[in-house]
Amino acid sequence: MFYRLAGVRHTSYAADRALWPVPVDRWQIRALLALAVGAPFLLPDLYLTSYLLPWLVWSTAALGLNLLMGWAGQIHLGYAAVMAIGAYGAIHAVRLGIPFELALLGSGLLSAAIGLVFGFAALRVKGLYLAISTLAMQYLVDWIISHVPAISGGSQATLQAPAFRFLGVPVAGDWSRYYVALAVCVLVTSFLLNVGRTSFGRALAAVREKDFAAAVIGVNAFYFKLMAFWCSSFLGGVSGAVLAFCYYRAVTPEQFNLDVSIQAVAMVIVGGMGSVIGSYLGAALVLLAPIVLNNLVGAFARAAALPLHQEVLSHIPLILYGVLIVGFLLFEPLGLAKVYANIRNYFLVWPFRHARH
């Protein structure tokens, strides 16, 4: 209904591969960007810092994991550990006086290096076995962080993120932290959007579909699997650092335990494997659904004056949350991205049922 495709034509193959050939999509992106930039002016600070900011950071993280799971088809159950390496690495670097921008890159490189080591496991094992070996990474990293005082400051310690400047501007308030997170998020998103159009992205897709078939057509599966681990771990490290500096502002080992890894995997699967918008939607659902459900159930219980025990009341949202996730996997295994695509297609072919010609 809203989509107008008449007059959309290309005079070169480069133009034909444009990210958003449809004008309406371009307008959507512009509107979203404007909203994101204007959010601090539009939203109360509470919503900005406790909803929008974590959503952006977790979307960035989910994008990184999606590169590995969705694009390259390798599972990773130790993503929180990768983020932890980035977070601790960045904080220590800034404490040593390294500028934040370099620390951010450095944290990414550190995570990438360590992630790569575990990535080697992926060359030998697949599927469940890979899941277990990445799980081992999760436990190892957790254990090392909490047991090496030089990293965590002790098993019960909390490490404060020092004050920092970004591109010469001191980042102190909620707004400036939000803009740093937004900038990183936009950068990572544009990287992921473009991955699919490069030979790297196509090679990853080939490896995902079948690694030895990819090898047969001349794609070096060894190299691209490692590249996928490297890139994904780099993005994980960067998003971990942003999470530590912009959202938590103090880190403890528990913030990056196995639960968090599972949540990241849930974001990718519920959102949609190999989809950029899916990473956003998945992060939104996993982060926000518990809060929304909690409020809804609470409000309903009060309104209906149900004589429920506090214990029961606090578990109902969890049950519903589980139902929601299982429901999504049952009814739309391709994730929220597919739901969005279905809606978009419905209007794209309006008033027909399917594309003509």
Place this chain on the structure above:
Amino acid sequence: MLLDTPVARPTRAIVEPPPAPSSADDTLLSLLARNAATHARRVALRERDLGIWHEYTWRDYLDQVVALAAGLEALGFEPAEPMLVIGDNRARLYFAMLAAAALRGVPAPIYPEVPPEELAHFARERARFAIAEDQEQVDKLLELRARTGAPEYIIYDDPRGLAGYAASGLIDYETVVARGRARLKADPGLAADLIARAGPDDGAVLLHSSGTTGRPKGVLLKHRRVLAAIRNAAAADYFREGEEYVAYLPMAWIGDFVFSVGAAIALRFVVSIPEGQETVLRDLREIAPTLYFASARSWDNLLTRLQVGIDESTPLKRGLVAFFMRLAIDIERRRLAGERPRPWWNVLRGLGELVVYGPIKDHLGLGRAHRCYTAGEAIGEDTFLFFRALGLNLKQFYGQTENCALTAAQDDARVRLHTVGRALPGVEIRIDENGEVLIRAESVFDGYVDDPDATARTLVDGWLRTGDAGYLEPDGELVILGRVGEVVHTSAGERFIPNYIENRIKFSQYVRDVAVLGAGRPFLAAIVCIDMEAVGHWAQVRGVAYTSYADLSQKPEVYALVQGVLRHVNGVLPPPLRLRRFVNLHKAFDPDDGEVTRTRKLRRNVIEKRYAQIIDAIYAGASEIEFEARITYETGESGVLRRRLTIMDVGA
């Protein structure tokens, strides 16, 4: 009755003064050079190749034409020499036409689907030069050469598949252009000379009249004729400068030459050439033309496709489309009837534009089309109303090859279903005592090529005899009934024009072609060719199983469907002219079998001869006939097929 002419009707249309007369060096070439000078960087032509639009600016356009002309001259191309142009619309074929015209030669485009044996007729001038689109056309020309010795030089656009050809005189387009460029480099004055060589009285194009009544006749149109026609039409605001236009009609048809070459150069259109005939509708959406011209038949096809698509759609979408289309058609009907617009029309139409009309127009690629035209034959009421209701300014015009296609056109204020509009400025229309339409204008041609007899019959005292029967309404609007030669009588002496009735039947989406019989017979009957797409879908929805066209056409349900269509038409016909019986043919009429012309006009004598068995059975009162069909395969071999066809009464 269909033909009676009330005494009160005028016999001459009001003549508006023609636009400024043309100057001495007024040719398509000089106008092209003017465009290249004033709008060098503006896009002139756009051609789709493997999904990508390749653009030519006006400077590129002139460059190509001049270089090709120089190359052709080096090969020995001489003035007044014909240049065969055969293939689908391609930029290089257009360049070749203009290059030949620049050398004062005569570009002669030919329908690409003309079979080799008919090619000899079009090439009867023994043209030495030909340009072909691809291997298929080159093969045909080589076959022609084996038989007649001409053409000597065959230039080809697409080299695919031609690498192994050893035939002499077979030259790549690029080679000719390269040779031309070398000459232009050596002689700096040559380019200007080539542009200025042709004059207004040199031929711009040689086309063939469609020839429903006999062999096609060659029509030579001079530069000044073509330009006069375009200026007449532009003076009537028929098209404006800088339109986006899509060149997809056959190059050998006058409509394409006047729009894609003549008007495009005179008024600086941006002409887009689709990838191929099969992708026209798809590419149309990428082009989004502002000016769109299609035959009545194409508009019908478009409507059929739309309806099939909407029938398959989901209930909500289907319901919305049905509601808003009914509304818009109702409003349009009232508006055409002259009712005053009501405020609520605009409100509902605005909503409908958002929900239904806009998206449909966008799907068709006509979202930006400000001027939509149809010509050639009468358009169906349903089709006409549907597209006007969508918000497309669809109008009819009237013309013939002999008058550069532009004789009369509807204007916005007077759009009516049964008229073809009023005479364009500079065109005089007169109705003679037999009811034939006569035309006098600067745009009328100078005579048929090599056929003085036909010329003498057609051009009488400066008037062009169109051969069309028609009349003028009191306000000067022209109504065309059919061909003068088509008026026939039943054995009871009733006069009628079969074509007029056929068009009314064809307004149904289920009927692709129909031949109305009855000349010298006691009553009228019809041979119907169903529309495979529409009837096929209709059968699918109703669970009627079928295997082929022939099988589908003989289903009792389909007979009932066609019967309903014919009864509806009978409702508006006077009782003696009502159709009494009909038969569904096992195949559609095909130009390759000679049953219809390339522009899909019926060849009655062929049909009456080929289906004599069926026709006799209809009038003998039989309810069934075993018909031996002769079919010609694409390889040229022929075979015999036995078919049992049902003959049915139309009834009341």
